[in-house]
Amino acid sequence: MSERGRTLEIHTSPHLASGASVDDIMRNVVLALLPVAAFAIYSFGLAAALVLAVAVLSCVATEHLLCRLVAAPTTLRDWSVTITGLLYGLTLPPALPLWMVAGGGIIGVAMGKFLFGGLGYNAFNPALVGRAFLQAAFPVAMTSWSPAFAADRFSQLPASTLTLPFAAPVYDGASGATPLSLFKFDGQLTATPDLLLGLTNGSAGETCAVLIMAGGLYLAARRMLNWRIPVAVLASVALLGWGLHQLAPAEYPPPGFMLCSGGLMLGAVYMATDMVASPITNAGCVVYGALIGLLVTVIRLWGGMPEGVMYAILLANAVSPHIDGLVRPRVFGTRRA
Amino acid sequence: MNNDSLWTIFLNASLVNNFVLAYFLGICPFLGVSGKLGTATRMGGAVCFVMLVSSVCAYGIHRLLVAIDAPYLQLISYIVVIASTVQLVEMFIKKISPALFRALGIFLPLITTNCAILALALFQTNKGYDLLQSVVFALGAGSGFTLALILMAGIREKLELATVPDVVQGTALTLMIAGILSLAFMGFAGVGA
Amino acid sequence: MPGSEQPVIRASSTDDFIKGLWRENPVFVQVLGMCPVLAVTNSGINALAMGLATTFVLVLSNALVSMLRHFIPRQVRIATFILIIATFVTVVDYLIQAISLDLHRALGAFISLIVVNCLILGRAEAFASKHSVGRSILDGLGMGLGFTLALLCLGGVREILGSGSLFGVALFPAGFQPWIVMILPSGGFFTLGLWLLLFNHLKRRRLAQGLVREVAS
C-alpha cells in the first residue's frame, strides 16, 4: 500500500499555523485607509488624487528598484510599501507640487526603510521620514494649504501641482489655513463637529476624523493594530489639553479641538501604530502612546509650529527601543517575592 | 549679561539646539560610543559631569581674563583648563570611587578632545551667561548630548539584528540616522521661547 | 642624519603630500574632524575658509612640532602639542577677524574648535613628531588640502541644493526651489552620509576588482 522510500517532509513543531500572514495584515491596513483616501479625493479633488497616486507610485517604484539594485527579490508583494506610500500621500498638503511628492517618497522609502534593512527593521516610520524631509526642505510649500471643497476641484488643478521639477511652486488664488494654524496664529477656534466630519482644510487625509477612527476600529477589532497606542495617544492629549484648558481657557484650546484637529487622528491611528517602529509589549505601547501625546501637546502649544504629530511620532519611534528595553514582560515564574 | 531665563537656557541647550544634532558638537564620541546602550549612558554621564565642572572653571577663567584684560588667552587657557580638569576629575574619581572609575575611566581621556566641552565654554562666554546660567547651560548641553547618544544607541542596537545593506554599514548609516534624528528634533523649534 | 634622510624625502615627498588628498583622506577615509566638517559646510565659501584655516593650523603646528620634536620629552608631548595647536588657532582666529568680520561670524565658534579637531593632534602625534620638518609640512599640507577638498565636496553639494548657488553665485534661473534641508543640520548629516556611502561603494568595488584580478592571474 505505502511505497517504501517515500520521503516524508520533516518540519519541527508546531505543525499548525493560525493562517494570519504579514501580507494579510498589510492588505487590511490598505483597505482601512481607502475610505480616508476617498474622502481626501472628494474634498480636495483632482490634486489630492494626483498627490496620492504619485506618492504611492514613487514609494512602490523606489522599493522595487532598490530591491533590484541589491539583487534581492522584490518585496512589493508584502504590501507594506503600499501602506507607506498611501500614508505618506495622505499627510501631504493637497496642492503640493508633484515633483516634491515623488522626491519625498523616494527619500522616505530609501532612507527610512531600505537603509535600515527593509521591512521589519525600520526604526522610524518611513512615511514620516519622507514627510519630515519635505517639511525641512520645502517649508513654504509644505505649509501652503489649498481650500477644501473648492467648486472647481474636479475640473481644475491648482497651478502649484504641476510645477516643473526643481522649480518653486507659485500659488494662485485663495489659500486655506488649517484649523491649527488658525488657532495658533489668529486665535480662531474651529468647531469640533466640522473637524470630526472633515469640513476643514489641511493635509489630504487628516481632515475627516470619523473615517479615520472607523478604519482604526476595523483594524483594532481584527487585531491588526494595537488599540492601546491610539487610545494612549488620544487619552494623554485629551487629559493634558483638558488640564491646560481648565487653567487658562483663553490661551489653550479645549480638548475636543486638540483631539480632532490636525494630523493627530491620522497619526495616532495609522502612523504611531506602525508595528515595526513601536514597542512590542502592551505596557510599552501605552508608555509610547502617552509620550507621543505629551510631545504633541508640548509642540503644538509651546513650540514654533502649529502641528507636532509628525515630530512627536518620529521622536517616540527613536525612544521605542528603550521602551522595549525598560518595559519588559515579567517572565512567568520570576515574580519578585 | 544675558537675561534668558534658566528654563529657556536649559530647553534650548538640550532640545532645540541640541549640541550634537543641531550644532554637530561632540560628533566623534557620538559616532564612536553610540553602539551600545551601556557605554552610551556612561559616556553621557561622564560628559555631563565634565561639562559642569569645566563650565564653572571657564566662568572663573573668563572673569580672570576680563580682569587682567587678556582676551587673547581665552582659547589657550580654556583648552588647558579643560584638559587638566579631565585629568583631575580622573584622578579624583579613581581615588573616591574605583567602581565609577572603571565605568567611566576609558571615556575621560576621550572627553578632552570632545569639542562639545570647549564649545560649551566658548558659547557661555559669548552669550555672557552668569554663573548660574552657565551651570544650567552646561546641564542642558550635557543632558542633550546624553539624550542624543542614548537615542542613537537604542537604534543602533536594534539595527545589529537587522539585515542592513553592506554598503551602508558603519559610519554612513550612523550619520543617516543622525540626520533623521536631527529632522525629528526640529520639532522642538521654538519650544524654549 | 639629515643627509641620510635626503633621498628618502625625495622618494616619498610627493607621497607625503598626495596621500592626504585621496588615499588617506582625513574625512572620507579616516573619518576625523567631523564637527567642523558638518557644521560649517552649509556654503562653499565657509567650507573653503574653514578648510584653509585648518590647513594653516595643520601646516604650522606640524612644522613647529617637528622642529621641536627632539626638544619635547615624551611625557609632556600631548600637553605641548595642544598648546602649540591652540596658539595657531588663536592666531588664525584673529587673522580671519581682521580679514572679514562676516566670515568670522559665519564660521562662529568653529574656528576656535579647530583646537579639538582630532586630525591636527593626530598628525602631530603620528607624523610630525617622528619626521623631518620638510616632510611634516608636506604631510600637513596634504592632509589639510584633503580636508579642504572634503569640506568643499560637502559645502558644494549643500550650497548648490540648499541655496541654488555656489560660492554665492546663483547657478539656476530665478524659479529654482532650494532644498532648505540641505543647509540645515540634518542636511549635513545626510550629505556626509551619502559621500561616505559613495566612498564605501568605491572601496568595495576596488576590493572586488582586486580579488577578480588575483583570481584571474
Add this chain to the structure above:
Amino acid sequence: MPADRSQSPPASWPLYRALVGVGVVCGLLIVSVFVLTGPVIARNEAAALQQAVFRVLPGAVAKASLALGEDGHFRPAAADDAAHQMVHAGYDANGELVGVAIEAQGMGYQDVIRLLYGYAPQAQAIVGMQVLASKETPGLGDKIEKDPAFNANFRALAVPLSADGLAPRQPIEAVKSGTKTRPSQIDGITGATISSKAVAAILRQSSTRWVPVVYRLQAELAQQGGPDAGQ
C-alpha cells in the same frame, strides 16, 4: 601628563624646559598677532557698527556711542560699557540728531535674534531695523532679514508715547500679513509668523524701555553729537 609612571622618573628639568619654552614661544606668537591684528579688527568692527547705524537711521552720516549712566544721563561710551546700556546716536550732515540706534535681542524660532533698530524721537517712530544675527529657518524665518515687504514695516513704525511720556501708548505687535491697520503694527510674513512675532516682541520690549528715556533726553542727545561725532 600622566603623573604616576612606574619607570624611573625622568629628570624634571627637560619637562619644565619644554613646557616653559613652548609656552614662551606660544605666548609671544599670540601676543604679537593680537597686537598686529587688534587695531584692524577694532577698525572693522567700528566700521561695521557705523554702517549698521547709518542703515537704520537714514540720513545719518555721523554717530556717537553713548551709555546711560547711573545718574540717568547719557555720557560718551567707554570700552567697558555693557552693550545693553548703550545706544548709538546718529547725526546728519548738519550735526542734527537723526535718531538713536539701539541694539536689542530676544528668543526667536530657533535661537536668539539680535537686531539693531533706529528710533527717531522727533517722529516718535522706528525708522529702520536690521537683523544682526539670527538662526531662523533659511528661506522662511530668515525673511525677517531679507524680505523687502517685511522691512518696509520699519521705515515708519510709530511708537507714540503716552501723555505722561513714561510708556508707549500703543505697543508694537505683529499681525497677519496684509491686515495692518495701525501704524504701530507690523505686517507679518506668511509662513514665518513666529519669526515676525519674535521681532515684534523684541522691538516692543526694547522700545518700552528705551523710547521714554530717549524721548526725554533728546536734547541731551542732540548736544552729544558735537565735534566728536563719528567716533
Add this chain to the structure above:
Amino acid sequence: MFSALRQRRSFAHGIHPPQAKDDTRDLPIKQFPFAPVMIVPLQQHIGKPAVAVVREGQEVERGELIAEPDGFMSVAMHAPASGLIQRLALAPAINGRMAPAIYLKPFPGSSQEVSDGAPCDLASASAEEILLAIQRAGIVGLGGAAFPTHVKLKVPVDKHIDTLIINGVECEPYLTTDHRVMLEQQPDIFTGIRYLLKVTGAGRAIIGVEANKLDVAAALRAALPADLPVAVEVLAVKYPQGAEKMLIRALLGREVPSGGLPSDVAVVTVNVATTAEIGRLLPHGRGIQERVITIGGPAIRKKGNYRIPIGTPLRFALEYAGMEPNLSRVFLGGPMMGQALPSLDIPITKGTSGFIAFTERQTAAPVEYPCIHCAYCVDACPLFLNPSQLGLLARVGEVERMADEYNLLDCFECGSCSYVCPAHIPLVQRFRAAKGLVRKRRAAP
C-alpha cells in the same frame, strides 16, 4: 481579549488553535491487533535505557518482564505480546538515529492472556514500595513526555506537597485519548489517585479538564467515590493548558518559579492516562504492555482511539487504520508539540499519545517574512517571554544573550509563538537549536 471576561479559569496568554477533536472524541477505545513483528526499544523514557533480560530465541508471555531498569532514572519493560524474541538489535528511533530494541514475534493464534506479577496492595504498601512498584510497572508520563513517573513522584525531603493535580486537559488538537480514558476508565483513575495521594502525601487531588470535555466532567463527578478528596475543575479551552506550569497556574493561581519544579509550589501533577494505568496495573502487579492512542488527521481513513500494543510498528498501524495516498507528513503526538517522523519504520512507544497524518495540501510551507514586531507572539507566549526578540537574536546567533537576557531556557516549546506568527518564522525550531547550543556550551567547561 475577551477570554478574561469568561467565567472559567485559565492562565494568561496562550492561543486557541482549532480543536479538531470531533472526529474521534466519541469513538470508544478499540483494541488494536498485533503486528507480525513488534519492536520494543529499550529506551522509551527519559533517562537510562533499560537492560534486556531476555535472550534471542526465548519465548515470553504477554506482560512478562523483558528488561530491567538500569538505576533510578530508568523503568522496566514488559512483553507486549506472547511470542518469540526474534533478536536484540538496533531499530530506527524517532530522532532518526538507531537505538537498541527487542524484536518480538507474537505467536499467531495465542490467547494473549496477560500474566500477573506481585500485586502492590494499596492498604499495606509504604510510599517507597508504591514508588518501586510504579518503576517496576514501567510507568512513564503517558501525556507524551515519557518522564519516569516514580522519579516525578519522589518528593524531595525538604518539600511538602499539598495538592495532587490530575492532568486531564489534553489541549493538543486532534488528540482524544485522555478524553476516552476519562470516560471509560473512571475506576482505574480513582484507584490511581489513591496510590498517588499516598505516595505524595497530598491532602487533596484536583482533576483538571477543559470545557470541551463537559461530558467527562459530569461523568467523573457522578462517579466520584465519597471517601476520596477529589475535585473536578472545568477550565476554559486554551492551549497550552496541558503544560504543568500553565495547569497549576490555571487551577491554583500558583506560579512555578523559573527553572523550578511543581514541587516548589507544593504541587505534583500527573497525567490522567498515567493515573489510570497506575490504578489498572499496580493491583495486579502488571507492567505496561499497551496504551491508548488517537490515530487521526485528514490523511487517515479509520480514525479512532485504539488500545495499541507497545512496539507496534507505525507502518503497520497506519496500514491498519488506512491512509490517503497523498499523505505527506505524520506527527507523533499532537500537531503543536509532536514530532514529525522521518520514516514510518519506527514503533509506537509508551510516550506516543497518538499520531496524526496530513496530506500535502494541508501542510504546504508558507513563505517566511521578516519579523514585523506585530507582538502576536508576545501576546501568545504563556511564559511571557519575548519570542520576537528571541527570534531576531537567534537569526544572528546571539544565543548567550537569548539565554541571559531573554530567559530562553524557560521556553518549553509549546509552539504558540510559531502558530500565531504572521511572518511564518519557525521560532520554536530556532529556539530549540539555540537551547541546544546554550546547554552544550554551558556543559563544556
